Amino acid sequence: MKSLFSFLALTLLPIGLSIAQSTSTTPTSTTTSGSTNRLQDLYDEHHGITKKTGSTAGASAEKPGRTKSERKADESSANESTVGVSPSNQPSMDRNLSRTRIGIRAGVTYPFFLEKAVGVDPAPGFVGGLTFNFGSGKVSFQPEVNYTRYNQNKNLLGFTLKEGADVLEVPLLLKISSGTYAGSRFFVNVGPYASYAMSASEDGKKVSLDGEKGRFGFGAAAGIGAAIKAGPGHVTVEVRGLYPLGNTDNGFSTDSKTILGQGTLGYIFPLGGR
Structure with a gap:
């Protein structure tokens, strides 16, 4: 065991x-x-x-x-x-699609007489101002504020008197453009404008317009031009004509014998995004 x-x-x-x-x-x-x-x-x-x-x-x-x-x-x-x-x-949308633009324009003015005025000849002047544009498509709204001088020469007894008028103009234009803002474009501007005669001059001497009637005027404007792509914005070249249609004292009239011509060069660029 x-x-x-x-x-x-x-x-x-x-x-x-x-x-x-x-x-x-x-x-x-x-x-x-x-x-x-x-x-x-x-x-x-x-x-x-x-x-x-x-x-x-x-x-x-x-x-x-x-x-x-x-x-x-x-x-x-x-x-x-x-x-x-x-x-x-993702890459942000191109700033060219901005709906708001601002720019400057400057150039020369020249009145065209539809009927020859005895003893009066047109003379070049100048224009400059700010341009705003609202809209990103082919149709946009373009208000402007321009300081303009129109000149003419008056011949009296063998002497030439240079007359000028300084005018504040506010065009309210409808812009119709081709293409897109990503490239160069052609455009047509058309719309009404309002004006205010600030002062006048004779041979460079300012003439007061206090008490004068018809200082507030209005009319129609039309222009054609091109916007050339340059940097973030566009260089603009435009030829424009303004036809006076009366003033606040004398009312509406289509008897004006003058077309106020303007040739300008400018630059307009986008503000912010969409």
């Missing part, structure tokens, strides 16, 4: 030692692995690193031994593709 117990003890002892060793090894491994993961989590939390499952940045962040700057660089490169296709980061 003792021999049987001795035999069983010798047989079961190795098995028990094997089971005990296996049991003690498994928790240690688990504890070590859990400890390592916990230390990595604490490191990530301390350095503000957020793990992203399934992303390149997340995979890079989970690698131990990487510096904070390396992780940020990986996250930035991973996000560039997403940012690049975002509608808000």
Whole structure:
């Protein structure tokens, strides 16, 4: 009987030692692995690193031994593709699509007499002012504010007297253009205008118009020109004629014998976006 117990003890002892060793090894491994993961989590939390499952940045962040700057660089490169296709980061619409434009124009004036006036000849003057344009299509609205001088020469007994009139003009024009603002265009301007005679001159000496009637006038304007693409805006070249149709004192009239001609060069550019 003792021999049987001795035999069983010798047989079961190795098995028990094997089971005990296996049991003690498994928790240690688990504890070590859990400890390592916990230390990595604490490191990530301390350095503000957020793990992203399934992303390149997340995979890079989970690698131990990487510096904070390396992780940020990986996250930035991973996000560039997403940012690049975002509608808000696509190339902005060309500023040429702006609905508001502002510009300047300047040039010469020259009155054309429809009937020859005895002793009176037309003479060149000048014009300059601001141009505004509202609309981005082929049809737009273009108000202007211009300072204009019209001159003529009056011949009296062999002497020439140069007469001038300084006028503030406000055209309200409908602009019809070809093409698009992305390139050069041709255009036609047509519409009414209002005017105010500020002063007059004779041989360079200013003549007061205080008390004179008919200082507020109105008429119709029409012009044709081209807008040549240059930088963010366009260089404009235009030939325009203004036909007076009366004033606030004498009323409407189509008996004017003069067309007030203007030839101008300008530049107009967009303000802001759409």
